[in-house]
Amino acid sequence: MPAGKPDGGLLVEQVNPIGADVHQPASIRDDSGHLDREYLKSVEAAIAVKDQQQILALAGNLHEADMGDLLEVLHDEDRVVLIQLLGDQFDFTALTEIDELVRMQLLEALPDQEIAEGIGELESDDAVYILEDLEKEEQDKILANLPNVDRVQIKRSLEYPEDTAGRLIQSDFIAVPAFWTVGQVIDHLRSSEGLPEKFYEIYIVDPAFHLLGAVSLDRVLTTKRSKKLSKIMEETRFSVLATQDQEDVARLFERYNLVSIAVTDDAERLVGIVTIDDIVDVIQEEAEEDMLALAGVGDEEISDNVLDIARSRIGWLVINVFTALFAASVISLFEQTISKMVALAVLMPVVASMGGNSGTQTMTVTVRAIATQELNRRNILRVLRRELFVGMLNGVGLGLLIGCIAGFWFYSLDIGLVIGSAVLINSICAGLFGLLVPLGLNRLGADPAIASSVFVTMITDVVGFFSFLFIASMWFNLPFL
Template identity: 65%
Template structure:
C-alpha cells in the first residue's frame, strides 16, 4: 500500500471536514474521523488528518479521544506528533499517556523540545519512569535534563531553557552578527545575547535591536548593559514573575551561586507561571487543593475533605455559641429567622477583604510598611458598608416584625460583625504569612469562623440584653 501524496492545504481542506467550529474548538466530526483512523490502525489517515494541527489543538484532540486510543494515536502519528502538545494537557492525562508509551518513543520526542518543555513533561513522573526515559537520551541531553530536575520544584532552574547565546565582551558587533548567522546549533528563538567572562560569569546583556543598530566595528563591551537583570537558579518562580512584571522584561538570565550563566527565562515561560500561580491561589482560597479537571472522583474527594472537616469543626464552634442562647431564641422566634443574615453579611465582607489581602501578600504589595494604612482603610470601608446595610436591614426587620427594637438589635450586630470582618479579613492572612503558613490555603476557614462566631454572639447577646430575654 503506497503512502498518500502529501498536499500543502490546511487541515480543514485536507480532512474535507471542518476542523474547528465557530468558537475555535475541534469539531465532533473531526474528532470522530481521527478516532476512526485510530481504531482502524491507519497511520497514513491519522497523519493526514492531524499532522498539521497546532500543539494546543493536538492536546485537545488527545484529551477528546478515549483513554485507550491516546497512546495508539501518538504512535500512529510518529514524527508528526509534536511532543510540545504534552505541555498543554492536564497533568493526569499527560502522566497516564506517558506511562502507556514506550520510553524510547518518549525520549525521541523529548529530544526535539526545548529543555524547559522537556523538564516540564518529565517532572511529574515518578523516579523510575524518569530514569527509563532519560536512559534512552544521548549523554549530553540526559545530563542537562538531570541537572534541571535536581533543582527545587517551582524554581527558576526548573523553568529555564539551557539553550542560550553567550559571547565574550571583546568581540565586535560584526563578529557577533556573523556568529548568529552561521552557527547552526543556536536556539531558534532568542531575544537577548548575554556577555560572559572566561569563567562564564555573567557580565552584561545586549538586546537584539541594539546589535542591529550598531556599527559592525563597535566592541560588545561598549554597548552592552553592564548590570542586567538576572535571577538565581533556585529562586521561586513567583518571585521571577514579579521581576518580569516590575521591569517589563522579555527575557532574563539565570545564574548559579557563582554568578555563572546557566540558563535563560523568557516571557512565554513566565506567562505560564502567572497562570499557574493565579489558579493555585484561587483553588487554595476555595480549599480544593491542586486538582485538575481530569482527576478521578477519589482524588478530588481526598483533596477537598481535609478543609471540609476543618470547616465542620468551626461550624460546631458556631453552633456551640448559638446553643448558649437557647432561651433567648425560644423567647423570640424572629431571632432565628434573622440570625443567618448577620453571619452571611459578615462572611461575605470578610471574604472580600481576605481576597484582596491574600493577593496583595502574594504580589508583595502588602507588608509591614503599609499594613496600618491598609488596615485603617479596610476598617473604615467595613464600617461604612456595615452602617449602610444596618440601616436598610434594621428598617426592614422593624417593619417586618412590627418591632423597632428588633431593627436596632440587628443593625447594631451587623455593624459590629462587619467591623470585625474587615479586621479579620486583613489580619488573619497577615498573621498566617508571618508564621510561614500559606494564607491562600488557611485564611478562608478562619475568617468564616470569626465572622460566624462574632455575628451570632453579637446578635443574640445584644437581643438578650435589649429585650431582657433569658439565656
C-alpha cells in the same frame, strides 16, 4: 468544489501521496473556541480503522496547544494510537499542554525509547516539565536513551528544587565574549548551526562563563559592525539564581516587562535563561493555585478521578466541621433567648451571611496583596484603617437596609434596630479579621490562601451570632445562659 458540512462549515479536499482522498475541516474549532465536533468524529473514525494517511492529514500539522486539547478529549486507548499513527509528526511539546494525569498515563503507556526520541527534540525546559512528575527510576530509564549532552542538561535541571527558576531553564542560548565586535556576532549567528529557535538577547560572559551583561538583538542590528560588545552591553541586566522561587522570577518579568532573563548558579556563572512563554505558564499556575486554595481545594485537575478529588477536599472540610460546631456552641448559650422570640432564629443567618461575605472580600484582597508583595510593614496601618472604615461604611448602609426590612417584616422597630446594630458590628469585625487572619497566618509560615477562609468564616459567624443574640437579650430583657 469543496463539499458542504452539516453545520455550515467547509471541508477541504486533499489527496494523500498514495492517491486516497482525505478530508480535513477548514477549522478544527467551532465558534465557541472548542474543538469542532465533526473534526473530532473524523479523528476518532480514522483512529478506529488506524488510517495513518487520514490521521496525518487531520492532525499532522496541529499546533501543540490544539494537539493537547485533542489528546484530552479522546478516550484513553485512542490517545496512544493517535501518537503512534502520527509517528515523527507528533510534537511532544503537546504533552506540556495537557493535565498531569493524562500526561502520566501517556508516559506510562509509551515505550521509553519513543519518549526519549520525542523529548530529545524539545527545549530543555519543556523536557523537564514533562519528566518532573515521574518517579526517579522512570526518569533515569528515559534519560538513559538520550544523547549525553541532552541527558546532562535535563538531569541538572531536574536536580533543582521544584518551583524554582532552575526547573524553567532553557539551556539553548547565545553567549559570547565581551571583546567581540558586532560584526563578529552577526557573522557567528549567520554561520552557526544549532542556534535556538527563538532568542531575543545575546549574553556577554568572561572566560569563566560569569555573566557580565547582555545586549538585545535590535541593539546589535542597529550598531556599526566595528563596535565592541563591551561598549554597548547593558551591565546591569536582571539575572536570577537557579534556586530562586519561580514566583519571584515571574514578579521580575511583570515589574520590568522582560522577555527573557539570565539564570546563574551560586558562583554567578550563566547556566541558562528563562523566557516569557514559561513565565506566562507560571503566572497562570500560581493564580489557579491561589484561587483553588481560597476555596480549600488542593492541586486538582479536571481529569482527576473521584477518590483523588474527594481526598484533596476533605481535609479543610473536616476542620470546618469543628469551626462550625464552635459557632453553634455560641448559639446554644442563647437557647432561652431564642425560645422567647422566634424572629431571632429567622434573622440569625442574615447577620452571619453578611459578615462572612464582607470578610471574604477583605480576605481575598489581602491574600492577593500578600502574594504580590504589595502589603508590607510600611503600609499595613494605612490598609488596616482603610478596611475598618470600609467595614464601618458598609455596615451602616447594610444595617439600615436590613434593619428596615426586618422591622417591616416583623412589625417591630426594635427588631430592626437590633439586627442593624449586629450587622454594623459584624461588618467592622469582618474588615478587621479579613486583614489580620491572612497576615497572621503568613507570619506563622502558613499559606494564607489555604487557611484564611476557614478561620475568617468562623470568626464572623461567632461574632455575628453573639452580637445579634446578646444585643437582643439585653434590648428585650430576655434570659440567656
